Amino acid sequence: MQKTSQNLEIDKLDKEILSILIRDSGTPYTEIARKLLVSGGTIHVRMKKLQEMGVVQGNYLYINPGKVGYDVCAFLGIYLNKASEYKDAVREFEKIPEIVEMHYTTGTYTMFAKILCRDTNHLREVLNERVQIIKGVQRTETFISLQESIKRQIRLV
Numbered sequence: 001m002q003k004t005s006q007n008l009e010i011d012k013l014d015k016e017i018l019s020i021l022i023r024d025s026g027t028p029y030t031e032i033a034r035k036l037l038v039s040g041g042t043i044h045v046r047m048k049k050l051q052e053m054g055v056v057q058g059n060y061l062y063i064n065p066g067k068v069g070y071d072v073c074a075f076l077g078i079y080l081n082k083a084s085e086y087k088d089a090v091r092e093f094e095k096i097p098e099i100v101e102m103h104y105t106t107g108t109y110t111m112f113a114k115i116l117c118r119d120t121n122h123l124r125e126v127l128n129e130r131v132q133i134i135k136g137v138q139r140t141e142t143f144i145s146l147q148e149s150i151k152r153q154i155r156l157v
Contacts, residue, residue: 010055013038015156017046018056022153025059070116072123073148076131077109077141085136086110092134098126109141120144 013036020032029043036043050056065073080089086104093099093113101114117123123142131140 010050010053013042014046014050014055017043018050019156022156065116069118072117072119073145074115074117074123075143075145076113076115076127077143078111078113078131079138079140080110080136081138082136083110089134089136093131096126096130098122 016036017032020027020035029047030040033040033043047056065071078089080086089111090102093102093111098115098117099113100116103112104110105112115123115126117126123144127140127142131137
């Protein structure tokens with residue numbers, strides 16, 4: 001069994017439930033129960049436990065950005081003047097809806113972001129008029145994604 005940071009245990013059944021839901025999050029609990037030879041109530045109880053533990057966080061609907069007009073995916077390496085400006089910078093970056101992921105990193109960049117834009121003009125606008133003016137941002141380096149090749153959750157079983 002695997003222990004979480006809260007010292008609660010995740011067992012084989014928990015991992016099997018999560019593995020099924022990772023493949024198809026719309027799988028009804030009754031179908032999961034049937035596949036795993038347990039009751040539907042057991043699945044409900046386990047899922048509630050996994051949510052309380054923070055293992056499962058939220059319920060998300062994935063929208064294909066390209067299908068709704070966001071055709072440019074870019075990654076942005078961000079250099080801050082000082083690491084102490086990180087928290088304030090994050091608060092400002094949170095105000096930019098095109099930034100869909102932000103990571104505090106080691107190595108070359110202080111921060112690394114994923115940005116979704118309608119086109120390259122929109123990307124330039126976001127960079128020049130919203131990102132570059134944030135206090136503490138020394139400079140940025142932009143990488144445009146040509147194709148997403150792999151997108152998946154971590155494999156549990």
